[in-house]
Amino acid sequence: MDIDDILREVDPTFHSIPQEKRDLQELTRAWIAERSAPELLAWPADGLFERINDNIKQQIEKVEEMTGDMDPKTNFALIVIQTELERYRYLVRSYLRARIAKIDRHTLHYLSTDELRARLSEMELAYATRHQALLHNHYLSSFLSSFPANLQNLNDAAAGISMIETPDLESAVFIRALKDTPVEARGVDTDAYADLKESDIVILRWADAKKLVEAGTAELV
Amino acid sequence: MPMYGDLGNKLVQHAKRTQNLTHLPPYQTELVRAVTREVRDLDKDVASLLEPFQGSFDPSADQATACTLLVNHLSMRRNKRCLLAYHRTRTDKLEELVWNGSDVLDLAGQQAGGVNGAAADSGAGSSLSPQEEDYFRQYGDLLSAYKGQWTDIDLTGSLEPPRDLFIDVRVLKDAGEIQTEYGAINLTKNSQFYVRQGDVERLIAQGYLQKLG
Numbered sequence: 001m002d003i004d005d006i007l008r009e010v011d012p013t014f015h016s017i018p019q020e021k022r023d024l025q026e027l028t029r030a031w032i033a034e035r036s037a038p039e040l041l042a043w044p045a046d047g048l049f050e051r052i053n054d055n056i057k058q059q060i061e062k063v064e065e066m067t068g069d070m071d072p073k074t075n076f077a078l079i080v081i082q083t084e085l086e087r088y089r090y091l092v093r094s095y096l097r098a099r100i101a102k103i104d105r106h107t108l109h110y111l112s113t114d115e116l117r118a119r120l121s122e123m124e125l126a127y128a129t130r131h132q133a134l135l136h137n138h139y140l141s142s143f144l145s146s147f148p149a150n151l152q153n154l155n156d157a158a159a160g161i162s163m164i165e166t167p168d169l170e171s172a173v174f175i176r177a178l179k180d181t182p183v184e185a186r187g188v189d190t191d192a193y194a195d196l197k198e199s200d201i202v203i204l205r206w207a208d209a210k211k212l213v214e215a216g217t218a219e220l221v
Numbered sequence: 222m223p224m225y226g227d228l229g230n231k232l233v234q235h236a237k238r239t240q241n242l243t244h245l246p247p248y249q250t251e252l253v254r255a256v257t258r259e260v261r262d263l264d265k266d267v268a269s270l271l272e273p274f275q276g277s278f279d280p281s282a283d284q285a286t287a288c289t290l291l292v293n294h295l296s297m298r299r300n301k302r303c304l305l306a307y308h309r310t311r312t313d314k315l316e317e318l319v320w321n322g323s324d325v326l327d328l329a330g331q332q333a334g335g336v337n338g339a340a341a342d343s344g345a346g347s348s349l350s351p352q353e354e355d356y357f358r359q360y361g362d363l364l365s366a367y368k369g370q371w372t373d374i375d376l377t378g379s380l381e382p383p384r385d386l387f388i389d390v391r392v393l394k395d396a397g398e399i400q401t402e403y404g405a406i407n408l409t410k411n412s413q414f415y416v417r418q419g420d421v422e423r424l425i426a427q428g429y430l431q432k433l434g
Contacts, residue, residue: 056373079386086383086419092374094382100367104316127367134363138312138356143257143304148264151301 023051024088029219031095036174036220037213038206039167040102040110043121052092059085099124107132108155108164169207175218176201183212225263225296228256229303236310245314248350253304260300263293312356315349319361320377322426378422388418389433396429 026048034041059081066078103110103120107128110116117125136154144152155163177183177196184193185204196202201221212218232252239246270286270293271278280287349357368376396408401420408414408429424430 053371053373060373082417083383083386086386089374089378090383092371093376093378094380096371096374096376097380123367123370127363130363131360134356134359135309135312138352139305139308141352141355142308142350143253146257147260147301148297151260151264151297154305 019051020055023048023055027052027091027095031091031098033213033220034095034098038171038173039169040099040106040116040119042119043099043124049092049121052088056085056088056092059088100127102167103128104131106165106167107135109166112155112164169210170205172203173206173209174201174203174221175209175213176221177212177218179217181212181217183218184208225259225292226299226303228252228259229300232256232303232307236307239310239314245311245318245348247348248311248353249307250350253307256300256304260297263297263300267293311353312360315353315357316360319357319364322377322423375419375422377426378419379426383418386417387415388421389413389415390421390425390430391433392429393431394429396424399424 026044030041030044030048063078063082063085066074066081069075069078103124110120111128111132120128139154140152153163177198177200179198180196182193182195183202183204184191185202185208194202196218209218209220213220232249235246235249235252267290270290278286280290347354364377391413392408392410395410398405398407399420401417406414406416408424413433421430425432
Protein backbone atom coordinates (compact mmCIF):
# COMPACT_ATOMS: atom_id res chain seq x y z
CA MET A 1 0.00 0.00 0.00
CA ASP A 2 1.44 3.40 -0.82
CA ILE A 3 0.38 6.94 -0.13
CA ASP A 4 -2.06 7.00 -3.03
CA ASP A 5 -3.97 4.05 -1.70
CA ILE A 6 -4.27 5.71 1.68
CA LEU A 7 -5.41 8.96 0.12
CA ARG A 8 -7.90 7.10 -1.98
CA GLU A 9 -9.35 5.40 1.06
CA VAL A 10 -10.11 8.65 2.81
CA ASP A 11 -11.25 10.28 -0.41
CA PRO A 12 -15.03 10.56 -0.17
CA THR A 13 -15.50 10.51 -3.94
CA PHE A 14 -13.77 7.15 -4.34
CA HIS A 15 -16.39 5.03 -2.67
CA SER A 16 -19.21 7.04 -4.14
CA ILE A 17 -18.37 5.76 -7.63
CA PRO A 18 -20.79 2.88 -8.06
CA GLN A 19 -19.36 -0.59 -8.51
CA GLU A 20 -20.91 -0.92 -11.98
CA LYS A 21 -19.09 2.14 -13.21
CA ARG A 22 -15.77 0.99 -11.80
CA ASP A 23 -16.29 -2.40 -13.42
CA LEU A 24 -16.86 -0.78 -16.77
CA GLN A 25 -13.69 1.27 -16.35
CA GLU A 26 -11.78 -1.82 -15.39
CA LEU A 27 -13.14 -3.75 -18.35
CA THR A 28 -12.28 -0.95 -20.75
CA ARG A 29 -8.78 -0.75 -19.36
CA ALA A 30 -8.29 -4.52 -19.56
CA TRP A 31 -9.62 -4.50 -23.11
CA ILE A 32 -7.25 -1.78 -24.30
CA ALA A 33 -4.29 -3.38 -22.55
CA GLU A 34 -5.05 -6.82 -23.93
CA ARG A 35 -5.28 -5.51 -27.45
CA SER A 36 -1.99 -3.61 -27.24
CA ALA A 37 0.20 -6.05 -25.33
CA PRO A 38 2.07 -8.61 -27.42
CA GLU A 39 1.56 -11.36 -24.84
CA LEU A 40 -1.43 -12.63 -22.88
CA LEU A 41 -2.10 -10.64 -19.71
CA ALA A 42 -3.45 -12.08 -16.51
CA TRP A 43 -7.16 -12.82 -16.28
CA PRO A 44 -8.76 -10.35 -13.84
CA ALA A 45 -8.97 -12.31 -10.61
CA ASP A 46 -11.40 -10.29 -8.52
CA GLY A 47 -14.59 -11.68 -9.99
CA LEU A 48 -14.90 -8.83 -12.49
CA PHE A 49 -16.39 -11.02 -15.17
CA GLU A 50 -18.88 -12.63 -12.83
CA ARG A 51 -20.16 -9.15 -11.98
CA ILE A 52 -20.17 -8.11 -15.63
CA ASN A 53 -22.13 -11.19 -16.59
CA ASP A 54 -24.68 -10.45 -13.88
CA ASN A 55 -25.00 -6.87 -15.05
CA ILE A 56 -25.58 -7.92 -18.62
CA LYS A 57 -28.20 -10.42 -17.50
CA GLN A 58 -30.00 -7.77 -15.46
CA GLN A 59 -30.03 -5.35 -18.37
CA ILE A 60 -31.38 -8.02 -20.72
CA GLU A 61 -34.18 -8.72 -18.25
CA LYS A 62 -34.93 -5.04 -17.94
CA VAL A 63 -35.13 -4.72 -21.70
CA GLU A 64 -37.55 -7.63 -21.82
CA GLU A 65 -39.71 -6.07 -19.13
CA MET A 66 -39.79 -2.69 -20.83
CA THR A 67 -40.52 -4.03 -24.30
CA GLY A 68 -44.21 -4.53 -23.65
CA ASP A 69 -44.63 -0.89 -22.65
CA MET A 70 -45.97 1.43 -25.34
CA ASP A 71 -45.18 4.71 -23.59
CA PRO A 72 -42.85 6.75 -25.85
CA LYS A 73 -40.74 7.74 -22.85
CA THR A 74 -40.01 4.12 -22.00
CA ASN A 75 -39.35 3.47 -25.62
CA PHE A 76 -36.65 6.09 -25.69
CA ALA A 77 -35.08 4.76 -22.51
CA LEU A 78 -35.22 1.32 -24.04
CA ILE A 79 -33.17 2.39 -27.00
CA VAL A 80 -30.57 3.97 -24.76
CA ILE A 81 -30.33 0.85 -22.64
CA GLN A 82 -30.13 -1.43 -25.64
CA THR A 83 -27.42 0.65 -27.26
CA GLU A 84 -25.44 0.61 -24.04
CA LEU A 85 -25.98 -3.13 -23.77
CA GLU A 86 -24.67 -3.72 -27.29
CA ARG A 87 -21.57 -1.70 -26.52
CA TYR A 88 -20.97 -3.51 -23.27
CA ARG A 89 -21.31 -6.82 -25.06
CA TYR A 90 -18.92 -5.67 -27.75
CA LEU A 91 -16.27 -4.84 -25.16
CA VAL A 92 -16.52 -8.25 -23.53
CA ARG A 93 -16.59 -10.05 -26.87
CA SER A 94 -13.65 -8.17 -28.29
CA TYR A 95 -11.68 -8.71 -25.09
CA LEU A 96 -12.33 -12.44 -25.03
CA ARG A 97 -11.56 -12.82 -28.73
CA ALA A 98 -8.27 -10.94 -28.38
CA ARG A 99 -7.28 -13.38 -25.65
CA ILE A 100 -8.38 -16.46 -27.56
CA ALA A 101 -6.37 -15.30 -30.59
CA LYS A 102 -3.23 -15.02 -28.46
CA ILE A 103 -3.86 -18.36 -26.77
CA ASP A 104 -4.40 -20.08 -30.12
CA ARG A 105 -1.21 -18.63 -31.51
CA HIS A 106 1.07 -19.82 -28.73
CA THR A 107 -0.95 -22.55 -27.04
CA LEU A 108 1.96 -24.75 -25.98
CA HIS A 109 3.82 -21.76 -24.62
CA TYR A 110 0.96 -20.71 -22.36
CA LEU A 111 0.42 -24.26 -21.21
CA SER A 112 4.11 -24.89 -20.53
CA THR A 113 4.57 -23.45 -17.02
CA ASP A 114 2.30 -22.99 -14.02
CA GLU A 115 3.05 -19.31 -13.96
CA LEU A 116 1.82 -18.88 -17.52
CA ARG A 117 -1.17 -21.15 -16.99
CA ALA A 118 -2.25 -18.95 -14.11
CA ARG A 119 -2.89 -16.12 -16.57
CA LEU A 120 -5.72 -18.05 -18.20
CA SER A 121 -9.22 -18.25 -16.82
CA GLU A 122 -10.52 -21.71 -15.99
CA MET A 123 -12.58 -21.78 -19.18
CA GLU A 124 -9.66 -20.62 -21.29
CA LEU A 125 -7.44 -23.26 -19.74
CA ALA A 126 -9.95 -25.96 -20.60
CA TYR A 127 -10.27 -24.59 -24.12
CA ALA A 128 -6.51 -24.36 -24.67
CA THR A 129 -5.83 -27.84 -23.34
CA ARG A 130 -8.52 -29.38 -25.50
CA HIS A 131 -7.50 -27.38 -28.56
CA GLN A 132 -3.90 -28.52 -28.23
CA ALA A 133 -5.04 -32.13 -27.83
CA LEU A 134 -7.15 -31.83 -30.98
CA LEU A 135 -4.24 -30.39 -32.94
CA HIS A 136 -1.85 -33.04 -31.72
CA ASN A 137 -4.29 -35.77 -32.63
CA HIS A 138 -4.75 -34.24 -36.03
CA TYR A 139 -0.99 -34.19 -36.65
CA LEU A 140 -0.70 -37.75 -35.40
CA SER A 141 -3.44 -39.13 -37.61
CA SER A 142 -2.29 -37.09 -40.63
CA PHE A 143 1.42 -37.95 -40.61
CA LEU A 144 3.15 -37.91 -37.26
CA SER A 145 2.21 -41.45 -36.23
CA SER A 146 4.20 -42.91 -39.13
CA PHE A 147 7.29 -41.00 -38.06
CA PRO A 148 10.15 -42.69 -36.19
CA ALA A 149 9.34 -42.57 -32.47
CA ASN A 150 12.14 -40.16 -31.59
CA LEU A 151 10.73 -37.60 -34.03
CA GLN A 152 7.17 -37.56 -32.78
CA ASN A 153 7.57 -34.89 -30.10
CA LEU A 154 6.14 -31.42 -30.48
CA ASN A 155 8.36 -29.81 -27.85
CA ASP A 156 11.89 -30.66 -28.93
CA ALA A 157 14.59 -28.12 -28.32
CA ALA A 158 17.19 -29.63 -30.67
CA ALA A 159 20.22 -27.50 -31.53
CA GLY A 160 19.09 -24.82 -29.11
CA ILE A 161 15.95 -23.94 -31.03
CA SER A 162 12.77 -24.78 -29.21
CA MET A 163 9.83 -25.97 -31.28
CA ILE A 164 7.54 -23.94 -29.08
CA GLU A 165 7.15 -20.42 -30.38
CA THR A 166 6.83 -17.64 -27.88
CA PRO A 167 5.35 -14.17 -28.21
CA ASP A 168 7.76 -11.37 -29.08
CA LEU A 169 8.23 -9.51 -25.83
CA GLU A 170 10.51 -6.97 -27.49
CA SER A 171 7.82 -5.46 -29.68
CA ALA A 172 6.88 -1.86 -29.12
CA VAL A 173 3.94 -0.54 -27.11
CA PHE A 174 2.66 2.87 -26.13
CA ILE A 175 2.16 3.59 -22.46
CA ARG A 176 0.74 6.52 -20.53
CA ALA A 177 2.20 7.31 -17.13
CA LEU A 178 -0.42 7.36 -14.38
CA LYS A 179 1.95 9.10 -12.00
CA ASP A 180 5.42 10.65 -12.14
CA THR A 181 7.94 7.90 -12.60
CA PRO A 182 11.44 7.33 -13.92
CA VAL A 183 11.62 4.90 -16.83
CA GLU A 184 14.53 3.09 -18.39
CA ALA A 185 14.28 1.51 -21.79
CA ARG A 186 16.74 -0.45 -23.85
CA GLY A 187 17.41 0.78 -27.36
CA VAL A 188 19.29 -0.72 -30.29
CA ASP A 189 22.48 1.28 -29.80
CA THR A 190 22.03 3.02 -26.49
CA ASP A 191 19.67 2.71 -23.59
CA ALA A 192 17.49 5.61 -22.62
CA TYR A 193 16.38 7.03 -19.29
CA ALA A 194 13.59 9.48 -18.82
CA ASP A 195 11.53 10.97 -16.03
CA LEU A 196 7.90 10.71 -16.99
CA LYS A 197 5.34 13.14 -15.68
CA GLU A 198 1.79 12.00 -15.10
CA SER A 199 -0.11 11.45 -18.40
CA ASP A 200 3.08 11.52 -20.50
CA ILE A 201 2.93 9.03 -23.34
CA VAL A 202 6.01 7.14 -24.54
CA ILE A 203 6.76 4.25 -26.87
CA LEU A 204 9.10 1.51 -25.69
CA ARG A 205 9.64 -2.23 -25.68
CA TRP A 206 6.97 -4.26 -23.93
CA ALA A 207 9.67 -6.07 -21.95
CA ASP A 208 10.64 -2.70 -20.44
CA ALA A 209 7.09 -1.42 -20.04
CA LYS A 210 5.75 -4.55 -18.41
CA LYS A 211 6.81 -3.89 -14.83
CA LEU A 212 5.41 -0.35 -14.93
CA VAL A 213 2.07 -1.58 -16.22
CA GLU A 214 1.90 -4.41 -13.71
CA ALA A 215 2.69 -2.03 -10.87
CA GLY A 216 -0.09 0.28 -12.02
CA THR A 217 2.35 3.15 -12.60
CA ALA A 218 1.46 3.27 -16.29
CA GLU A 219 -1.26 1.95 -18.56
CA LEU A 220 -1.21 0.72 -22.11
CA VAL A 221 -2.86 2.91 -24.72
CA MET B 222 17.61 -35.88 -59.35
CA PRO B 223 15.27 -34.71 -56.57
CA MET B 224 17.06 -33.53 -53.47
CA TYR B 225 16.16 -34.06 -49.84
CA GLY B 226 13.66 -31.48 -48.85
CA ASP B 227 12.36 -30.68 -52.34
CA LEU B 228 9.01 -32.22 -51.51
CA GLY B 229 8.86 -30.47 -48.18
CA ASN B 230 9.48 -27.22 -49.97
CA LYS B 231 6.50 -27.86 -52.20
CA LEU B 232 4.31 -28.32 -49.15
CA VAL B 233 5.46 -25.03 -47.76
CA GLN B 234 4.67 -23.34 -51.05
CA HIS B 235 1.19 -24.82 -50.90
CA ALA B 236 0.82 -23.53 -47.37
CA LYS B 237 2.01 -20.08 -48.34
CA ARG B 238 -0.45 -19.95 -51.19
CA THR B 239 -3.28 -21.12 -48.93
CA GLN B 240 -2.72 -18.16 -46.61
CA ASN B 241 -3.87 -15.75 -49.29
CA LEU B 242 -6.87 -17.72 -50.51
CA THR B 243 -10.40 -17.38 -49.24
CA HIS B 244 -11.16 -21.04 -49.78
CA LEU B 245 -9.16 -24.11 -48.88
CA PRO B 246 -7.38 -25.78 -51.82
CA PRO B 247 -7.44 -29.61 -52.02
CA TYR B 248 -5.42 -31.50 -49.44
CA GLN B 249 -2.11 -32.77 -50.89
CA THR B 250 -2.47 -36.39 -49.79
CA GLU B 251 0.26 -37.70 -52.08
CA LEU B 252 2.75 -35.03 -51.17
CA VAL B 253 2.20 -35.50 -47.45
CA ARG B 254 2.68 -39.23 -47.87
CA ALA B 255 5.86 -38.75 -49.92
CA VAL B 256 7.44 -36.39 -47.39
CA THR B 257 6.58 -38.76 -44.56
CA ARG B 258 8.11 -41.61 -46.54
CA GLU B 259 11.28 -39.58 -47.05
CA VAL B 260 11.56 -39.16 -43.30
CA ARG B 261 11.21 -42.89 -42.72
CA ASP B 262 13.79 -43.69 -45.42
CA LEU B 263 16.24 -41.22 -43.94
CA ASP B 264 15.73 -42.73 -40.52
CA LYS B 265 16.47 -46.19 -41.95
CA ASP B 266 19.61 -44.79 -43.60
CA VAL B 267 20.78 -43.42 -40.28
CA ALA B 268 20.16 -46.74 -38.59
CA SER B 269 22.07 -48.72 -41.24
CA LEU B 270 24.92 -46.20 -41.25
CA LEU B 271 25.29 -46.50 -37.52
CA GLU B 272 24.88 -50.26 -37.38
CA PRO B 273 28.51 -51.30 -38.00
CA PHE B 274 29.68 -49.04 -35.18
CA GLN B 275 27.64 -50.85 -32.49
CA GLY B 276 26.90 -47.63 -30.64
CA SER B 277 30.53 -46.48 -30.41
CA PHE B 278 30.55 -44.03 -33.31
CA ASP B 279 33.25 -41.35 -33.07
CA PRO B 280 32.44 -38.37 -35.33
CA SER B 281 36.04 -37.07 -35.45
CA ALA B 282 37.40 -40.44 -36.62
CA ASP B 283 34.98 -40.74 -39.54
CA GLN B 284 34.02 -37.26 -40.67
CA ALA B 285 32.38 -38.32 -43.92
CA THR B 286 29.85 -40.51 -42.12
CA ALA B 287 29.36 -37.85 -39.47
CA CYS B 288 28.50 -35.37 -42.19
CA THR B 289 26.01 -37.73 -43.82
CA LEU B 290 24.39 -38.33 -40.47
CA LEU B 291 24.10 -34.63 -39.81
CA VAL B 292 22.53 -33.94 -43.19
CA ASN B 293 20.06 -36.78 -42.69
CA HIS B 294 19.28 -35.59 -39.23
CA LEU B 295 18.62 -32.03 -40.38
CA SER B 296 16.60 -33.13 -43.41
CA MET B 297 14.27 -35.20 -41.25
CA ARG B 298 13.66 -32.33 -38.91
CA ARG B 299 13.15 -29.93 -41.75
CA ASN B 300 10.57 -32.23 -43.31
CA LYS B 301 8.79 -32.43 -40.01
CA ARG B 302 8.65 -28.66 -39.79
CA CYS B 303 7.30 -28.44 -43.32
CA LEU B 304 4.57 -30.95 -42.53
CA LEU B 305 3.65 -29.19 -39.31
CA ALA B 306 3.54 -25.82 -41.03
CA TYR B 307 1.39 -27.15 -43.84
CA HIS B 308 -1.13 -28.76 -41.50
CA ARG B 309 -1.21 -25.83 -39.11
CA THR B 310 -1.90 -23.37 -41.91
CA ARG B 311 -4.84 -25.48 -42.95
CA THR B 312 -6.21 -25.97 -39.45
CA ASP B 313 -5.97 -22.21 -38.92
CA LYS B 314 -8.13 -21.76 -42.00
CA LEU B 315 -10.55 -24.40 -40.80
CA GLU B 316 -10.84 -22.70 -37.42
CA GLU B 317 -11.54 -19.41 -39.11
CA LEU B 318 -14.37 -21.09 -41.01
CA VAL B 319 -15.77 -22.51 -37.78
CA TRP B 320 -15.75 -19.05 -36.21
CA ASN B 321 -17.57 -17.69 -39.23
CA GLY B 322 -20.27 -20.28 -38.76
CA SER B 323 -19.57 -22.39 -41.84
CA ASP B 324 -20.79 -25.94 -42.07
CA VAL B 325 -18.62 -28.84 -43.15
CA LEU B 326 -21.27 -29.84 -45.69
CA ASP B 327 -21.35 -26.31 -47.13
CA LEU B 328 -17.64 -26.54 -47.53
CA ALA B 329 -17.64 -29.80 -49.44
CA GLY B 330 -20.51 -28.51 -51.57
CA GLN B 331 -18.72 -25.28 -52.45
CA GLN B 332 -15.62 -27.11 -53.48
CA ALA B 333 -17.40 -29.62 -55.68
CA GLY B 334 -19.46 -26.82 -57.21
CA GLY B 335 -16.32 -24.92 -58.08
CA VAL B 336 -14.44 -27.83 -59.59
CA ASN B 337 -16.85 -30.11 -61.34
CA GLY B 338 -20.32 -28.70 -61.00
CA ALA B 339 -22.83 -31.47 -60.68
CA ALA B 340 -20.79 -34.04 -58.75
CA ALA B 341 -21.54 -32.19 -55.53
CA ASP B 342 -22.99 -35.08 -53.58
CA SER B 343 -20.35 -37.69 -54.38
CA GLY B 344 -18.05 -36.41 -51.60
CA ALA B 345 -15.07 -37.00 -53.87
CA GLY B 346 -14.80 -33.28 -54.50
CA SER B 347 -14.09 -32.40 -50.88
CA SER B 348 -10.90 -30.43 -50.45
CA LEU B 349 -10.49 -31.67 -46.88
CA SER B 350 -8.74 -34.83 -45.87
CA PRO B 351 -10.89 -37.16 -43.70
CA GLN B 352 -8.72 -36.17 -40.73
CA GLU B 353 -9.40 -32.52 -41.45
CA GLU B 354 -13.12 -33.14 -41.56
CA ASP B 355 -12.87 -34.75 -38.13
CA TYR B 356 -10.83 -31.84 -36.89
CA PHE B 357 -13.35 -29.37 -38.25
CA ARG B 358 -16.19 -31.10 -36.42
CA GLN B 359 -14.28 -31.48 -33.18
CA TYR B 360 -13.16 -27.87 -33.18
CA GLY B 361 -16.75 -26.84 -33.82
CA ASP B 362 -17.80 -28.76 -30.72
CA LEU B 363 -15.00 -27.23 -28.72
CA LEU B 364 -15.94 -23.74 -29.79
CA SER B 365 -19.62 -24.20 -29.01
CA ALA B 366 -18.67 -25.52 -25.58
CA TYR B 367 -16.58 -22.42 -24.93
CA LYS B 368 -19.23 -20.12 -26.39
CA GLY B 369 -21.90 -21.81 -24.29
CA GLN B 370 -20.28 -20.34 -21.20
CA TRP B 371 -20.81 -16.84 -22.54
CA THR B 372 -24.41 -17.11 -23.69
CA ASP B 373 -25.23 -13.43 -23.25
CA ILE B 374 -22.26 -12.19 -25.28
CA ASP B 375 -22.44 -14.05 -28.60
CA LEU B 376 -18.71 -14.59 -28.99
CA THR B 377 -18.87 -15.14 -32.73
CA GLY B 378 -20.70 -11.86 -33.21
CA SER B 379 -19.32 -8.89 -35.10
CA LEU B 380 -15.98 -7.48 -34.04
CA GLU B 381 -16.87 -4.08 -35.45
CA PRO B 382 -17.74 -1.68 -32.67
CA PRO B 383 -21.54 -1.18 -32.70
CA ARG B 384 -22.67 2.24 -33.91
CA ASP B 385 -26.37 2.06 -34.46
CA LEU B 386 -28.85 -0.11 -32.72
CA PHE B 387 -30.98 -0.33 -35.83
CA ILE B 388 -29.79 -0.80 -39.39
CA ASP B 389 -31.25 -1.04 -42.86
CA VAL B 390 -30.84 -4.42 -44.49
CA ARG B 391 -31.74 -5.88 -47.84
CA VAL B 392 -32.63 -9.55 -48.14
CA LEU B 393 -30.42 -11.35 -50.69
CA LYS B 394 -31.76 -14.86 -50.19
CA ASP B 395 -35.04 -16.05 -48.70
CA ALA B 396 -34.36 -16.61 -45.03
CA GLY B 397 -37.82 -17.42 -43.74
CA GLU B 398 -39.38 -15.86 -40.68
CA ILE B 399 -37.37 -14.55 -37.76
CA GLN B 400 -38.59 -13.58 -34.30
CA THR B 401 -37.64 -10.21 -32.94
CA GLU B 402 -38.90 -8.44 -29.87
CA TYR B 403 -41.08 -6.30 -32.17
CA GLY B 404 -42.76 -9.35 -33.59
CA ALA B 405 -42.05 -11.69 -36.47
CA ILE B 406 -40.49 -10.51 -39.73
CA ASN B 407 -40.76 -12.49 -42.91
CA LEU B 408 -37.51 -12.20 -44.84
CA THR B 409 -38.29 -12.64 -48.52
CA LYS B 410 -35.80 -11.96 -51.24
CA ASN B 411 -35.30 -8.33 -52.35
CA SER B 412 -37.31 -6.86 -49.51
CA GLN B 413 -35.83 -4.25 -47.23
CA PHE B 414 -36.13 -3.83 -43.46
CA TYR B 415 -35.12 -1.58 -40.65
CA VAL B 416 -34.14 -4.00 -37.90
CA ARG B 417 -32.12 -4.33 -34.74
CA GLN B 418 -28.56 -5.20 -35.70
CA GLY B 419 -28.19 -7.81 -32.95
CA ASP B 420 -31.17 -9.75 -34.32
CA VAL B 421 -29.77 -10.21 -37.82
CA GLU B 422 -25.99 -10.30 -37.35
CA ARG B 423 -25.85 -14.04 -37.94
CA LEU B 424 -27.85 -13.75 -41.16
CA ILE B 425 -25.56 -11.01 -42.45
CA ALA B 426 -22.50 -13.14 -41.73
CA GLN B 427 -24.09 -16.06 -43.56
CA GLY B 428 -24.87 -13.93 -46.58
CA TYR B 429 -28.66 -13.90 -46.36
CA LEU B 430 -28.84 -10.19 -45.69
CA GLN B 431 -26.84 -7.21 -46.80
CA LYS B 432 -26.29 -4.20 -44.61
CA LEU B 433 -27.16 -0.93 -46.32
CA GLY B 434 -25.72 2.52 -45.86
